[in-house]
Amino acid sequence: MITLKNIMKSFDGTEVLKGISMTFEAGKTNLIIGQSGSGKTVLLKCLLGLHQIDSGQMYFNDQVFGEMDEESRRTLRREMGMVFQGSALFDSMSVLENVMFPMKMLTKKSYAEIKCAAEEVIERVNLENANNKLPAELSGGMQKRVAIARAVVMKPKYLFCDEPNSGLDPKTAIVIDNLIREITQENNITTVINSHDMNSVMEIGDTILFLKDGLKAWEGSKELIFNTDNDAVNDFVYSSNLMKKIKQVHN
Amino acid sequence: MLRLVFIKPTKGKVMRKLIFKDIQDLIIGSLGIVAFLSFFVGGVVSIQTALNIENPLIPKNLVGFATRQSVILEFAPTFMSIILAGKVGSFITSSIGTMRVTEQIDALEVMGINSVNYLVFPKIISMLLLPIVINFSMFLGILGGYAATIYGGFSSSADFIEGIQLDFRPYHVVYAFIKTLIFAMVLATIPSYHGYYMKGGALEVGKAATVAFVWTSVVIIVLNYFITQMLLA
Structure with missing residues (x-):
């Protein structure tokens, strides 16, 4: 399990993450969604330790990331797996x-x-x-x-995926999504996925964190996201014609 | 960055493989161009020297002497290093830069691997073999001079060989190897730095390689001046 408490991060005076708090549970696929520039990748890189957070705390099970020395962080990183957007093979x-x-x-x-x-x-x-x-x-x-x-x-105990199905056709994207979900459940991994693909949200969104301009705008699951009255989420989710049609049918 | 090169080393077995791969890419892969350039430039040096000797009082063995001195003192160690800044330096910058752009360096870091040690240390070790390349360049440069002198009819074989042996100081070779080792460090580290810390995409990889070449050449030329001042003056 990963717990975030009031995570702040800024670059050159520009606040990118503005007090994010969230819990990502083990054995579940946890999605971070939001528009480009909303802070998804920065949050993921903070979780990986590639960016230092300005304030707040990150808990990996009972370990507090901010209180760990470099060697302990290196050991923790060995318990992490990462799937990069471009695969990075x-x-x-x-x-x-x-x-x-x-x-x-x-x-x-x-x-x-x-x-x-x-x-x-x-x-x-x-x-x-x-x-x-x-x-x-x-x-x-x-x-x-x-x-x-x-x-x-x-x-690994923790698996991070940065837009794992970007650039893939919808059928292959679903295969990748399902593969991640199966591996997560089989090994009880805490999986955190960055995505802006609504198919992924509907397929594997056990827990969803919606970011807008560096703020946590909504938190829920794939079952709840269809019926939320949060304007920012609805604006994002129903931005495509396909999703608008689905909403009409749903209604 | 230099501190990171030497701390938290990569496993010995893996590092050995990386070093052999870099020796293949950086040292053995450079022998062809070094041989070609050395032979022909050595030839040109001897022809230029021969054509400028008009006074009959100047002995013909001066052609061999001048070729040896030019090749050993400057051409092989300094100009070969600058040529290698183009070949080896841009290879190092572009290969590390591409790894940066495609997030392969991030992947190493996420795995808990010291990426600087993994990428740069084997290059530094393999570049320590640069004196062997420069030795090869010295031999072929003088051989090229010999061939050009004899086949061009500028001097006799005996005169050229006498010139090569004339007033030979082994310290000059030591001086050449000392500066070659220093240039080898420059050739391994400056391009690595530019590749490792580059930002942007594919276009920036090319720009970083160009910047790395310029800086490596400038540093080699400046160091050459100071080393010569310290060791020969």
């Missing part, structure tokens, strides 16, 4: 090497054990025939699946 490594990489770097396991664990995860994301391919030889959806495999191979 290592170009010069094959699929298998990419997935083996974190274990090679951070564990003392033998090569055979590492390879076995990596192959197991690759099979889990249905890429068993792509072991020896380079990232450049894969489609966008396959790259995302490799990124997910690499993120979960260390069996």
